[in-house]
Amino acid sequence: MGRLTDRVVLVTGGSRGIGRAIVETAVREGAAVAFFDLEEKAGIALREELTANGGRVVFAQVDVTDGQALSTAVADVLAAYGCVDVLVNNAGRNVYADPVSMTEAEWDQVFDVDLKAAFLCAKHTLPSMIERGGGSIVNIASLHAKLTCDGMYPYAAAKSGLVGLTRSMALNVAKHGVRVNAVSPGYIRTALVDEYFAQHPDRDVERKALEVHPLGRIGTAEEVAEVVCFLASDAASFVTGADWAVDGGLGVRFA
Template sequence: MTPGAIYSSLKDRTVLVTGGGSGIGESIVEHFIAQGAKVGFIDIAEEASKALVDKIRAEGGTVHFEQCDLKDIPATQAAIGRIREALGPITILVNNAAHDQRHAIDEVTPEYWDDRIAVNLKHQFFCAQAVAPDMKAAGRGAIINMGSVSWMIGQGNMPGYTTSKSAVVGLTRALARDLGEFGIRVVSVAPGWIMTERQIELWLDEEGEKELMTRQCLKRKLVPADIAKSVLFFASDEAGACTNQTYVVDGGWV
């Protein structure tokens, strides 16, 4: 991994990343570590997360992993407390965790709908709520909520996901307004189709790749590092005037 730009304001900061064990989240964790930050991350997948921890520690980075189902809010709050105890007050939050499982309209039950909202939206608010006191005490903070262009382009076959991701915009603007007076910035980053292992294994086929190259202005596949580098900027002091907005990183699809 090449770290790219170095942001001195990120060094020694305590960062919390949800869904940090694989995919985009893993790249975000590694990029913050390369900045000299202390990173705590939460993920439900234990094996992959522990492998990432071992890799980072072997390279001299400071990282702390908590295994947790983010749909369980009390457990999530407790996990954040343990990260704070291990690494110090949290002044950067990246609400990354989500699940884009496909689902047809006629197959959705009320229970499944609530589950999709819980896995894709609900925890973002409660993670922000949990770290806000640290940020207020520090007089600064950055919250980056991961959105998606899926609802912008009208992607089908997963209404629970696209509904949740569109709501991330409203959550971002609400938090930015309420927390701005304390020096806390809140933005959303909306990725396009990012080539994680999961996306490649489950969804990328010849037809999908053809659509990708047709719809994007940039004729290359986007990778997790494209998102991680954007997140670093919005977390840093270089983005000190950026808040209350959604920033699309999709290669020019939308």
């Protein structure tokens, strides 16, 4: 407990799923937390719930693909808290497209959310970290960055790009004492995974997924959040440029 005491943590896509779990875990670990999301009602409800229990939490409805809106929102966080010590780039979207029928606009929408937004958020928060001589960025990638499956084009490309961005950025900012890492979840019980199972033409897809998991189950958002908050903390002070799998062993199985 208290791994993030006196730290300011900014989480994107923080109203539900893995993002919500990260917000809740960071608050429990002593951080002051700001989170962004497009879902205003859910964001306000989470903020009120956490502040009622003594948490230091602010929320803003922000489109993280909009550079100007993001710049303003980050400036508001800096005004409220004075700095940003930790950035968690969690906002993302699934996509089930076809390489022929997918339009350029649809392609751009995917990469704006899953990749460009991470760059924009880092662009606007890194100055605070560099000025203070330290900080941590954690990018939520995916097992799809290394392994993927039919029907999820071009999600793997976007998440592979996010892991590559993690490595490049880690090298660029290491001299300032800033660490940058990625976390790659596998099957985690969230609305996005439930959506994937629901839209899949094979009605038995969830059972088949469970059968190839070495740990025999789907993970929880809270389990991902624990790894994220570890990487954000001083307990991981010699870890940068890494991509941590949180997938129940699925990524190492030959199946």
